[in-house]
Amino acid sequence: VLDSDVSERMRYWFLIPDAAFGALAYLGDAVFGLAGSTRRWQYRPWLVVIFGIDVIPLGIVSAVLVVLQGAVVGSWCLLCLVTAVISLILVVIAVDEVWSCLLYLWTVWRETRDRRLLWDTFWGRRSPAAERIGAAFVQPAHRTQEHG
């Protein structure tokens, strides 16, 4: 797998071995996952979107590449299989935050139809509308805490 034609071609394109590129992608998962608070879907939606792009499509690509190992290369690699499983687990863990963030941005757009406001909200700039919609998003959680 590591010395296959596919791997060599990818090294030619990316300068570095595809395994190193995979390690960079996993490091990206960790970095973008750790940066920001639990409220970043509202404070920094752009960061959540980058995290989503890093985790979800790349996780699916990782699974596809593992399928290609058997289908094209004709060989399997245990560590690659393990990383593909980890990628899919990460997708499951990440999807709720990314979904909340996209839902938040969509709600801002649906209620205001203001492109400038949507742009500002995407970059985490505060506005009365974004604050009101964000407050509505966390309201059920507060109610649950109050009723204990």
Add this chain to the structure above:
Amino acid sequence: MMWSRVIEMLLGLWLAAGPVFVPQLIQPPPWRLLDIGLGSVTIVLAAASFWPRAHFAHLLLLVVGAVLIASGYLFLGAPPPAAQNRAVVGFLLLMFAIIPNHASRPPRSWNDAPLRALRTPAD
């Protein structure tokens, strides 16, 4: 904690001083000077981000990262270890440079006044 700025400074140090520790990274003088120059620029820009007036200086590291990656492509086909090292550091800089200075805190505008959302009716 501005952990991403600290990591950028370490990456700059690695770029400038890597050949001292890893002989395979030794290259002819022009490339060596490029590594030392870009490594120093990386350290300066990351350190400058700690100064409130230059708190966006780390975004210039995106340019440094792009230059590092582009310089690696000059060796397309069989890049030497130093060019691969430059490309990896470039990709890492692109990753860390977009992380805000105080990423775990809300942006300044959200810090100006308490959020209505965090107030309960009892407040």
